[in-house]
Amino acid sequence: MHCWPNAGTSKRKIRRITAETPPDRPVRHTIHSALTNTYKSSPSYLPQQSKVPGALVRALTSPIMSRPHSARRPYRFLSLRSFICFFSPTFLAKLKGSGKAVEIPRGREIEAAKEEPQLVETMMKGGSGGSPKKAYSVSPADYRLLDEVGQGASATVYRAMYIPFNEIVAVKCMDLDRCNNLEGDEYAEVVTGLKYDAAERTLTTNMVIGEEEVTHEELNMEDDVRREAQTMSLMDHPNVVKGYCSFVVEHTLWVVMPFMAEGSCLHLMKVAYPNGFEEHVIGSILKETLKALEYLHKHGSIHRDVKAGNILLDSSGVVKLSDFGVTAGMFDKGDRQRSRNTFVGTPCWMAPEVMQPGGGYDFKADIWSFGITALELAHGHAPFSKYPPMKVLLMTLQNAPPGLDYDRDRKFSKSFREMASMCLVKDQTKRPTAEKLLKHPFFKNAKTPELSVKSLLTDLPPLWDRVKALELKDAEQLALKKMASSEQEALSMIEYQKAVSAWNFDLEDLKIQASLIVDDENIADAKEDDKGLMNFINNEAPSNVGSTSEKLLAADKNSDIKNLGDIEGPDGSGLIKKNEFLETDVLEVINQDRIYRYDNKKLNNDSDPSTSTHDAEPRQENEVVKEPQMCSIPLRPSSVQNNSAKRGRNLERAESESQLRAERSRCNAWKDANLSGPLMLPNRASANSLSAPTLSSIRYGDSMEDKFNLNAVQIKGRFSVTSENVDAVKGLRMIRSASVGDCLFNPTQVPSNELPKENINISLLPSILMTHLQNLARQTSSQQVLLTDLLTSMQQNDILSSFKTEIPSQTSKPEIDILVKAEITERERLLLVKFSELQARMINLTDELTAAWSKNVQLQQQINAAYSKRNEKESA
Numbered sequence: 001m002h003c004w005p006n007a008g009t010s011k012r013k014i015r016r017i018t019a020e021t022p023p024d025r026p027v028r029h030t031i032h033s034a035l036t037n038t039y040k041s042s043p044s045y046l047p048q049q050s051k052v053p054g055a056l057v058r059a060l061t062s063p064i065m066s067r068p069h070s071a072r073r074p075y076r077f078l079s080l081r082s083f084i085c086f087f088s089p090t091f092l093a094k095l096k097g098s099g100k101a102v103e104i105p106r107g108r109e110i111e112a113a114k115e116e117p118q119l120v121e122t123m124m125k126g127g128s129g130g131s132p133k134k135a136y137s138v139s140p141a142d143y144r145l146l147d148e149v150g151q152g153a154s155a156t157v158y159r160a161m162y163i164p165f166n167e168i169v170a171v172k173c174m175d176l177d178r179c180n181n182l183e184g185d186e187y188a189e190v191v192t193g194l195k196y197d198a199a200e201r202t203l204t205t206n207m208v209i210g211e212e213e214v215t216h217e218e219l220n221m222e223d224d225v226r227r228e229a230q231t232m233s234l235m236d237h238p239n240v241v242k243g244y245c246s247f248v249v250e251h252t253l254w255v256v257m258p259f260m261a262e263g264s265c266l267h268l269m270k271v272a273y274p275n276g277f278e279e280h281v282i283g284s285i286l287k288e289t290l291k292a293l294e295y296l297h298k299h300g301s302i303h304r305d306v307k308a309g310n311i312l313l314d315s316s317g318v319v320k321l322s323d324f325g326v327t328a329g330m331f332d333k334g335d336r337q338r339s340r341n342t343f344v345g346t347p348c349w350m351a352p353e354v355m356q357p358g359g360g361y362d363f364k365a366d367i368w369s370f371g372i373t374a375l376e377l378a379h380g381h382a383p384f385s386k387y388p389p390m391k392v393l394l395m396t397l398q399n400a401p402p403g404l405d406y407d408r409d410r411k412f413s414k415s416f417r418e419m420a421s422m423c424l425v426k427d428q429t430k431r432p433t434a435e436k437l438l439k440h441p442f443f444k445n446a447k448t449p450e451l452s453v454k455s456l457l458t459d460l461p462p463l464w465d466r467v468k469a470l471e472l473k474d475a476e477q478l479a480l481k482k483m484a485s486s487e488q489e490a491l492s493m494i495e496y497q498k499a500v501s502a503w504n505f506d507l508e509d510l511k512i513q514a515s516l517i518v519d520d521e522n523i524a525d526a527k528e529d530d531k532g533l534m535n536f537i538n539n540e541a542p543s544n545v546g547s548t549s550e551k552l553l554a555a556d557k558n559s560d561i562k563n564l565g566d567i568e569g570p571d572g573s574g575l576i577k578k579n580e581f582l583e584t585d586v587l588e589v590i591n592q593d594r595i596y597r598y599d600n601k602k603l604n605n606d607s608d609p610s611t612s613t614h615d616a617e618p619r620q621e622n623e624v625v626k627e628p629q630m631c632s633i634p635l636r637p638s639s640v641q642n643n644s645a646k647r648g649r650n651l652e653r654a655e656s657e658s659q660l661r662a663e664r665s666r667c668n669a670w671k672d673a674n675l676s677g678p679l680m681l682p683n684r685a686s687a688n689s690l691s692a693p694t695l696s697s698i699r700y701g702d703s704m705e706d707k708f709n710l711n712a713v714q715i716k717g718r719f720s721v722t723s724e725n726v727d728a729v730k731g732l733r734m735i736r737s738a739s740v741g742d743c744l745f746n747p748t749q750v751p752s753n754e755l756p757k758e759n760i761n762i763s764l765l766p767s768i769l770m771t772h773l774q775n776l777a778r779q780t781s782s783q784q785v786l787l788t789d790l791l792t793s794m795q796q797n798d799i800l801s802s803f804k805t806e807i808p809s810q811t812s813k814p815e816i817d818i819l820v821k822a823e824i825t826e827r828e829r830l831l832l833v834k835f836s837e838l839q840a841r842m843i844n845l846t847d848e849l850t851a852a853w854s855k856n857v858q859l860q861q862q863i864n865a866a867y868s869k870r871n872e873k874e875s876a
C-alpha cells in the first residue's frame, strides 16, 4: 500500500494557506507547494503547477473561505466537483494528466457556466493518464438509447449510441427516486450536488461551506449514486469500468461508460454456464478482478460489492470491475487508518466484519467478497445464495467459512482451493492483500483473459438478445401466474399437500421465521408462542446458535436492547459485542435496499438445485438440533412488508424466473428430504413464506402460493377465499378446525332459509365442501405417509445407535461418544413425542373427516330441501 498522507491535515493546510494568502498574490505556486509537501509520499499524484484549474484556484482563494463560519453563506460556484475532488488523492491524477487551466473572473463563475456550458462539461468529464481527453457531453440529446442490456436494483443499463462520435457506449440510468423518498429534481440535486438545467445546459451546485474540514460526507456527498458516478470518473485502470461522464436527466442520473458487450459474469453463467466456469477461465477472470482491486485499494477505495454480477466482460475477453455504487474511500474523513462503519454490500458476499455494525472494516472486506466470488464462479452461484438475507448474515457470522469442498470440488486444483480459503478467513487481519494474493501460484499460472475468457463467448447471441430472451422467460412466468383462479386453487392444494409432507429439519430456519415474522394482529400471541418455543429450544438445546437467535428475537420483539449479551460464533471469530448487533441493526439490515436487491436477484438462484449442502449449511459441531417444530408462524412486520412492496418489478422478475427452477426442485424435494434433524411440519402453506423462505417454502411454496394468493381475498390458515367464491360464501361463518387450523364453512350455524338466494350458487356449496373434505382426506393420507417415514427414520436411528453402542469408535474420544449417544437418545425421545403427536392428530383428522362427511350429508339434504322449496314457490 502507498503510504498516504493524512488527508485531513492536507485539507487543513490548504485551508490555512488559502485563508492566509492575499487575493492578489499568485496562489498557484502556493497551492502547488502545499500539495507537493502533502502528497510527497505518492509522487505519481503530484499535480503540476500549471495544471490546477483556475476555477478551483478561484474557489479556494475566494474571500468567503477566510470569513468566519457564521459569516459564510451558501455559496455557488462552478464545478463543485472539482473542488471536492481536489481533496481526493485520486482526483490529483486526473489533474496531472488532463488538467486544463481555465481562468474565470472571480465572482463570475455561475455566469461563466451559463455562457460556456462546454466548460462545465469539460470539468465533468473523465480522462487521465496524459491521453488526450475525449469529451462526452452531458446532454441527453447526444445519446440514443438502443437496447436494454442490464437491470440492477436501482438502475437500468442501456447500450447506447453517442451521436457526436458515432460510438457505442453504455448508459446506466439510475433511478434517483428509488434511492430516496425525496422527489425528483430536488433529490437529484441533493444527492448529486449538481443541478442540470436542461434549458440552459448548465450544471450548477448548491453547497454550504461550513465546518473546519470540508469533506464528502459533510457536504452530503456520501450517497451511493453520486459516489458511483464520481468514483467511476476518477478511476483509470484497464480492469476498472471508467465513467466517461454523468448528468441528471429528470429523475435519473445517467452515467456514461464503455459498453462491455458480453455483460456480467453472472449474466453469462445464467445464460450458458449455470454450473460455473472451468478453472482456467476462473483463474483469468479472478486475476483481472484482483488487479482492479489492487488498484482500488492502493488508491484508498474499498469496492464493497465485489461479485460476479459486477465483473463485466467485453467481446475480446477483457475483464473489468464495475458498479461503484457502494465504493467507499478509506480516507474520506482524513484518517488513513480509519475503517468504515457503514453496513453496505450484498449479504452472500459480505465479510463477517461488515455485518457487525460498529466493528469497522477495511479493504480486506473486498478480499472476502473476492473469495466468495471465486466460489460463485466455480459453482454458478454464491454460497448461501438460496437463503434469505437475514439467515445469510447469521450463517456467515456463525458457521465456518465456506470454501471449495475437497470431495465435491475435486475437479479444482489444490492451489485454487487454497487461494479461495486464504480469502475466506474470518479474521480480516489474516487475509492477504490483493497485491500479495496476486503472487499466489494460482494466479501466476493464469492465462490471459483474451485466451481463456474469449473461448466462453463463441456462439452466443448478442447481449441484448440474451437479455430479451431472459425477459421473455420472465414474461412467461408472469403469465403462468395469471392462470385461472380455479387452476390456481387446485395447484395450491397440490402445493399444500406437498408442503404438508415436507420435512424441515432446520432449526435455524425456524428460529429466523420465529424472530422475523410478526403478525401485527397476533403480536401478543406470537410473542407468547415464540417465547415458549424459544424457551423450549434453549432449554433443550443450549447451543450458541440457539442463544444467538433468541437474542436476536428478543431484540426484534421486545426492543430490549440492553438485555443482549455478548453473542459469540462457534469459532469465536463471529463475536457480536453487547449492544452492537441491535434491533435497529437487524431492522436496518432488513431494510437495506441493497439486501433486497440482492434478495430479489438471488431468488433466481435460490432454487438452484446445485447448491451444495457444504455451501449451504455447514453444521456446527455443537449444534444439537432437537425440537420438532409445530409453532404457528406469525406474519412479518409491516415495515418489512412495506419495504418488500418497494421491490416491485424486480421481485416479480426474480420470482417468475425462479418459478420454473423451483418447480423442478420441488419434484425432488420429498426424496431429498434431510432426515438428520428435527421435524417441522409447516402448518401453513403460507402467504408469509416469501418474507422468510425456509427450505421447505423455497422448495414447495413460493411460486404456487403466489399464484394462489393472487386471487385470494382472504387468507385464513392454509386456505383462502378467492374472489370467485367469496360471494358464494358471504354470510357463512368460518370455523377453525381444531387440529389443522383450516377454515371450514359451518352450514349448521346458518339456517338454510337465511341463505341469501341471489348470492348462492347452490351447486357451488357442495363442491366447495367437497374440496375441503377431499383436502382433509388427503391430509390424512399425508399424515400416514409421514408416520411411515417417521417410523423408518426411527428404525434407522435405532440401527445407528445400536451400531454405535456395539462398536465403540476407536478414534473418537469417550466424551464424544457420550455426546453422540445422548444426542441419539434425545432424538429418539423427540421422535417418539412427535410420533404420538402425529397419531393424535391423525385420530383427530379422522374424526373431523367423519364429522365433515356427515355434515356434508346434512347440508346436501338442506340444500335439496331449500332447492325444492324454491321450486315449489316458483311453480306456485
Ligand SMILES: Nc1ncnc2c1ncn2[C@@H]1O[C@H](COP(=O)(O)OP(=O)(O)OP(=O)(O)O)[C@@H](O)[C@H]1O
Binding pocket: 149, 150, 151, 152, 153, 154, 155, 156, 157, 170, 172, 241, 257, 258, 259, 260, 261, 262, 263, 264, 267, 309, 310, 312, 322, 323, 325, 597, 598
Ligand atoms: N458498461 C456495461 N456494459 C454492458 N453491460 C453492463 C454495463 N454495466 C452494467 N451492465 C449490465 O447491467 C447490469 C446491472 O448493472 P449494475 O450492476 O451496474 O446495476 P446496479 O443497479 O448497480 O446493480 P446492483 O444490484 O449490482 O447494485 C450488470 O449486471 C450488467 O449485466
